[in-house]
Amino acid sequence: DETSGITTITLSSAPANTLSLELLTNLIEKLRDIEKDDSVKGVLVTSKYNGETFISGLNSYDMHNQTDERLAKYWTAVQDIHFTMYSFGKPIVAAINGDAVAGGCAFVLTCDYRVMMKGKRTGLPEAQFGIVAPFFYIDVMKSVIGNRQCELALLEGKIFSTEEAAKVGLVDEAVDLNLVLPNAMKKLQHLVKIPQPAFKLTKQTLRQADIEKFIANRDQNLKTYIQDLTKHSVYVIIRIFFYIVQGFQN
Numbered sequence: 001d002e003t004s005g006i007t008t009i010t011l012s013s014a015p016a017n018t019l020s021l022e023l024l025t026n027l028i029e030k031l032r033d034i035e036k037d038d039s040v041k042g043v044l045v046t047s048k049y050n051g052e053t054f055i056s057g058l059n060s061y062d063m064h065n066q067t068d069e070r071l072a073k074y075w076t077a078v079q080d081i082h083f084t085m086y087s088f089g090k091p092i093v094a095a096i097n098g099d100a101v102a103g104g105c106a107f108v109l110t111c112d113y114r115v116m117m118k119g120k121r122t123g124l125p126e127a128q129f130g131i132v133a134p135f136f137y138i139d140v141m142k143s144v145i146g147n148r149q150c151e152l153a154l155l156e157g158k159i160f161s162t163e164e165a166a167k168v169g170l171v172d173e174a175v176d177l178n179l180v181l182p183n184a185m186k187k188l189q190h191l192v193k194i195p196q197p198a199f200k201l202t203k204q205t206l207r208q209a210d211i212e213k214f215i216a217n218r219d220q221n222l223k224t225y226i227q228d229l230t231k232h233s234v235y236v237i238i239r240i241f242f243y244i245v246q247g248f249q250n
């Protein structure tokens with residue numbers, strides 16, 4: 001919208017907005033363009049699958065049965081989206097109109113504000129898959145909900161209902177579906193009015209330690225990811241699809 005300076009990104013990768021290599025590549029490029037475009041003051045992210053899924057995590061197919069080169073390309077994109085979103089110099093608000101699990105939860109945690117539809121699910125269930133969540137997923141959750149709540153959640157791979165997520169501050173608002181977009185937009189309209197150099201510098205200052213840690217550790221994390229997936233991907237993917245069919249344990 002040219003008058004408000006707000007851009008809406010509606011994620012629409014059938015069937016459930018998995019963070020595939022294609023979606024990640026397009027999104028990273030779009031965000032980098034927006035960052036350079038002075039006419040854009042803020043970004044609202046939502047999903048086409050209104051009332052169903054916001055993001056259903058990383059794409060299982062991109063993590064299984066791939067060459068090391070392709071796995072590296074995928075994981076670099078996973079790292080890049082995290083870094084691009086978390087260090088983004090303009091306000092980003094998530095209008096979470098469906099489930100946002102695993103990589104979907106980490107994605108919304110990188111935003112500045114989260115409005116989520118009641119009755120949906122979010123959280124980092126990696127422990128339930130028998131794996132450790134990437135360190136930058138753990139760090140972003142810790143920075144949002146604090147160390148103890150993060151321990152309680154991650155040690156059991158807890159999946160929160162929206163209402164539970166709001167209680168621990170994992171999301172900022174739990175609302176009926178019809179209020180997700182209007183409330184998210186209202187917050188974003190407020191955030192874009194804050195003097196932007198101050199907004200950007202405050203955000204950078206708050207996030208600086210995690211960003212520096214991410215930059216220092218990303219290469220090692222990439223190596224570890226490729227080794228782990230080469231060894232364990234069959235097991236991990238079976239667990240993920242088990243939870244797709246059976247649902248997560250709360």
Ligand SMILES: CC/C=C\CCC/C=C/C(=O)SCCNC(=O)CCNC(=O)[C@H](O)C(C)(C)COP(=O)(O)OP(=O)(O)OC[C@H]1O[C@@H](n2cnc3c(N)ncnc32)[C@H](O)[C@@H]1OP(=O)(O)O
Nearest residue numbers: 015016018056057058059060099102103228229240243244
């Ligand atoms: C060593 C390991 C190293 C690194 C791992 C890094 C950490 C991993 C992070 C991740 O994000 S792993 C992915 C985790 N994601 C999930 O576990 C979500 C799984 N999905 C679900 O639980 C559900 O799909 C849902 C999001 C709750 C939505 O449920 P709903 O009933 O509304 O839809 P449905 O289950 O029918 O799904 C629709 C459709 O989408 C396919 N799908 C869903 N998630 C994925 C996925 N992550 N990858 C690939 N495909 C996915 C699902 O199979 C359905 O397809 P179909 O219609 O063809 O059957």
